Amino acid sequence: MTDIPIGAVTTEEDRATADQWTARIRRRAEAAFPPKQLLPDRQPAFMASWIYVFGVLTLVSLTWVIVTGCILAIMGPSWWHVSSTGHFVNSLHLWSVECFFFFMVIHLWGKFFMAAWRGKRRLTWATGVVSFLVSVAAAFTGYLTQQNFDSQWISTQAKDGINSTGAGAFWNVLNFGQMLMWHIVLLPIGVTIIAGLHILMVRRRGIVPPFDVSPKKAPAPEVTTSTGEAAA
């Protein structure tokens, strides 16, 4: 019996709904991300280094950034100036951001030295870099909305850089209300979506295989543009 591709239209029911947007999207999603590929219980044997944990460390740090940010949001942006509990939550938020960037940059270094863009993984690389850049913007708006001396200095200095690009005409770093809403709504959504795409790309292609060292011992060369091998 031949293998039936995941998402193929097979039953009478499937054929009846074949043209539906819903059915088409579901079939494409199933084909791109079979469940065992989305949540694999196996990884290639060459994955044998602690450098591989820095992606998940970055992700969990982001989780704590968001959780602590939500707690700050419950009580409002001035809370941490008037409450020692609030100040502690602010400290958790600051250090989770420091951890987030710490782990993310080490993850970047590791992926660079693995040339992790190889084998049609360029979009994985690109979404990773864009995640970094959007995260820098998100952190920047956080510093702007602390409502203290730091915010005053950072905003009055950064305005020159941003104004020089023309973006200052509508993205006003001196406008606390605007910057706060970018910080707690728009940029977290952006970071989450881009990081989510990045992780989906990793699942789709699998982790990048090692460089060939000795072609004689490696599998017979096959110029391939195929997608990454799915977990067995």
Next chain:
Amino acid sequence: MFFGVLLGALINLNGSGHYIHWGFIQISVANLTVILLMIVVFVVAILIPFPKRKEGDRE
């Protein structure tokens, strides 16, 4: 009282900062520490052996 101690800083990083001047580079001791720590962690992560996995391993 314990919670109050928990919420205050054990090490006070406020006050005047310490900076290193090296040619045209000026960097705070704090930032330099973070950067050096990142390099150390990166090197250690690559060098420390990863636990061996075997087929049939139950995790």
Next chain:
Amino acid sequence: MSADRAKRRRFNPDRDAHEWKGAYLPYDIVKEGFVALLAVAVLIVLLAVVFSSPDEPAITLKSWSIADPVDFAQTAISELDGTSATATYGPPYNTTPDAAQHMGFFEPEQWFGVHQPVDTAQDFVIGPLRTLPNQPATQAALNLYQSAPAAQQSAWTTAYEKAVANATAVHGRLRVPAGRYGPVGVIIGSLTAMAQTGGLDGTLLSEGQFYNTNYTKPLLFLADGTYLANKAQAQHLAGDQWGMMNETGNYPGQAWLWLYTMWYQVAPMNTSSNGDLEVWVIMMVLSLALIFLPFIPVLRSIPRWTHVYRLIWRRHYRELSLS
């Protein structure tokens, strides 16, 4: 046809990969994620307990005008006569000619234009003073100033600038030597007194509304003086001190901004009047280069040349050589 061409395309080790056809071993990624979540939580709590976080209180126009009324008055006169940094900024605040940063024909600041309009004389001096009730001397001075021809106004403000350079503060009160500055002495004196009561902070922020969250005007006024800048300089936060990376006190700052701030320390950006735009362009180019690194020859070969991967995948290569 294109599939065949793709198959015939020469293998480039820096772009392509021989997909893994070897063994897969069990690995519990959800458990790994959960362990990481707990480990990082412990780390963050430890860091927060040990180091806390900085919170230098904001300065206000009130605290500034009390601590340094002379600097406040010098800034105020520059707002009135249109010579302050904000008054001469150009877009997005006003239309000062040739003020916008540019690189050759590339002048985005000018193209986007004025969208955060600020008239420093009206918004920072005259407008706030006009809101004060029961101040006949101040209102008379404002009437005299506003009804005078431009040349007269300029003569008064120039004379006041010279005088206030030798001003002193006695118990927080401004003492400006006598001079032929007409009503300007009363105007700036009233504004300083208004600031010292806290009234100017509220008036500049509210802009006549009850609710407001846009601090553009009070921040621009603060930044035009030297009080804010001196405090920042003392904390190593100034642009020429790599300040963008730094945090107050001994806290780590934003180390990830090292490359952005580095360009501000080197020629020609460090002395250029277009330095901000030049640095932004450099950083945009470098950011795009990082995004498109997989397409850039030589740069994308560095991982293969530097052999760090041999350490990362040493177990794989050892097993390969044994098999």
